[in-house]
Amino acid sequence: MISEETEKGKVAIKRALKALRKRHLVEEGAHAPAIDALSKPYATQSLEWKEKAEKLEMELQQCYKAQSRLSEQLVVVVDESRSSKTLVQEKEALITELQNNFYQASEENTQLKEELEEKTRAVDLLIAENQSLKSQLEDALAKLRAAETENKSLIDRWMLEKMKDAEKLNEANAMYEEMLLKLRAAGIGGIQQTAQKQADGIIRRTESGYLHFNDSPLSSLCKVTIQAHQGGCGSVAFQHNSDRLISGGQDRTVKIWDPHTGALISSLQGSVGSVLDLAVSNENRLAVAACSSNNLCVWDINGGRLKHTLTGNIDKVCSVDTSRVEAFTAASASLDHTIKIWDLNSGFCINTIMSESNCNSLAFVDRDTVCSGHVNGNLRLWDIRNGKCTSQVAAHTQVTSVCVSRSGNFILTSGKDNVHNLFDIRTLEVCGTFRAGGNQVVTRWGRPCFSPDGNFIAAGSSDGNIHVWSRVRDGAVTVLEGHSSAVLSCAWSERGTPLASADRNGNVYIWT
Secondary structure, X not given: OHHHHHHHHHHHHHHHHHHHHHHHHHXXXXXXXXXHHHHHHHHHHHHHHHHHHHHHHHHHHHHHHHHHHHHHXXXXXXXXXXXXXXXXXXXXXXXXXXXXXXXXXXXXXXXXXXXXHHHHHHHHHHHHHHHHHHHHHHHHHHHHHHHHHHHHHHHHHHHHHHHHHHHHHHHHHHHHHHHHHHHHHOOOHHHHHHHHHHOOOOOOOOOOOOOOOOOOOOOOOEEEEEEOOOOOEEEEEEOOOOOOEEEEEOOOOEEEEEOOOOEEEEEEOOXXXXXXXXXXXXXXXEEEEEEOOOOEEEEEOOOOEEEEEEOOOOOOEEEEEEOOOOOOEEEEEEOOOEEEEEEOOOOEEEEEXXXXXXXXXXXXXXXXXXXXXXXXXXXXXXXXXXXXXXXEEXXXXXXXXXXXXXXXXXXXXXXXXXXXXEEEOOOOEEEEEEOOOOOXXXXXXXXXXXXXXXXXXXEEOOXXXXXXXXXXXXXXXXXXXXXXXOEEEEEEOOOOOOEEEEEOOOEEEEEO
């Protein structure tokens, strides 16, 4: 049944197709004239369309070329876009980092603000306290000025009384010397010797520790003139118990002389600065020079070899002295406000003493004590073991030099006021005052001296003269003339004679 129906369907379809073909042919025949009429204008227009097609093809080619160029530009733009994108990402990262830094800085700023407020409050408090302290200080300064005025008045009165006492003591000493001369002339000198033997506390010749002081005749004649140094001779010193003379000068040398003939024995080299002061060790083995090069030079006198260069100061070393008891102990003063104690054997500084006022000159008093003269006019005693000032006294407006007598009983100070004061070392009281009309202190490092027996005091002057005062004869003065320039230093041989003096021209005079 199904196959029959299928066959019938196929047959029906074939019939329908035939009918459609016939109808198509009929319609095609009916529309043929119209199609021909329409095909003719298309033929004529095909040329125009061809030309248009060619133009369009050319335009298309140009479009392709433009597209190619645009593609290349697009590639460049894409690369630039990628680079810009990378840069933007970096900038964004940098912005993020800067934002973090900004937040951190903001936090730190806030913290600093808080701290600043605290500091401001503290400063305000300190300012208030400072104003209070300032007012208290002004009150204290007013009291201090009043006390200083009163103290100065008292010191002036005290110094006047001491000078009067010193004059009385000089008169008493002169009377005593005059009485001794009369007794000796009368042949009664044995009375004095008996009294000395019976006196308590006196060291006799037969006892240990006795020091014999040679009598010092008054020198008045220039025996030898030595042209010692170029530029000036700042210091002279005799070796202990010897007639050899040592000098130091601006030419940076230290020289040893025979004062009797003026012959040069040896020259010590090695200093890089001018020699301002000299000292000799108590055994005459070492010579020590204070130099303007901020150091000290130590020579072996016998060999002439520079043994040590003592450093540690930051300004000129203006004074030096050696211990009379210890063979290798020395003290020096510098313009850096220090006094230094040295071990000359090792070359090391043992102790450094700070002083509020610069020290112009110093000298050993005994094993453990040093005296010093200062710019502020004070004379001070120092314990070199602990560096403490044991006593002080006003001596001058400015102390230029200090010198200790060989007996250790007196300190001689010289000052800018052109006065030479003699102090009793036990009480630091003035027991003598020496001045002369023409005697003017040359510099703040002028060096006067005692005679070995302590009876005479010699001091140079800016006019080239040397004034020699008698300590025991009411300050009688003798003037030695000969120098053509200011006399800077004087030294007396421990043998009693001669006296040596050095001037600014570098000449050394030997007086007998």
